[in-house]
Amino acid sequence: MSTRWYPVYQKGGPQLRVFLPNFWLKLVRPTHEQPPNVVQFACSMQMTKHDVKNYLEKIYNIKCIDVRTRIHMTKTRKDPGKGYVVKDDDIKYAYIVLPKGESFKFPDLFKEEDKQAESDHEKAIKEAKKGYQEFLDKNKNRPSLPGWFTV
Incomplete structure (x- = not known):
């Protein structure tokens, strides 16, 4: 899903539309102990389990057995300067299970x-x-x- 605006297509004109998805994945070190074949990613909030699996398989050729996601609710705090309530952006995490023989270790x-x-x-x-x-x-x-x- 993209939030970018594209120019209107005019008949006979060149194709001006380019698909630029807002999807991204960031490899993160898990806070708790995970099995060696589980990898944790921070991803964009719009990504579903199927999007994460397709992203890794099509772009990076990583075989995924299972994908699980969770949304980490961040803290609500009082702004020190102005005094009003501020909530940080929530983070979506994706846990990828690799095949049985494969494992991932941070270098x-x-x-x-x-x-x-x-x-x-x-x-x-x-x-x-x-x-x-x-x-x-x-x-x-x-x-x-x-x-x-x-x-």
Whole structure:
């Protein structure tokens, strides 16, 4: 289904209409543990189960055994600036079941970089804890003086 306006067809003129669907799929990492042959997609609200299945089979040549959809209702909140009630757009999720022998696993893209960044972060935290403990040890015998009043 498309919401775009097309020019009116005139007899004898060139074909001006182009089919541009508003369908899209986005692969998302599931929040809960799923079997290895289940893949989760966020999709447009207009897509039905049959549309999702045809989309994956025709465009990406992915065989689908079963398609299940759900609509995630987002929160209603109060706008911090104006003060009126705002509701975020709802999200439609499609769960695709692949054939028995196939499975999907998200690739680990940042193996070494994440480990290095994590170790640097841990070193900074340890140094901060060490400095705070030294500050406490230096000021433990002066309970009535503020911490900034040190020599």
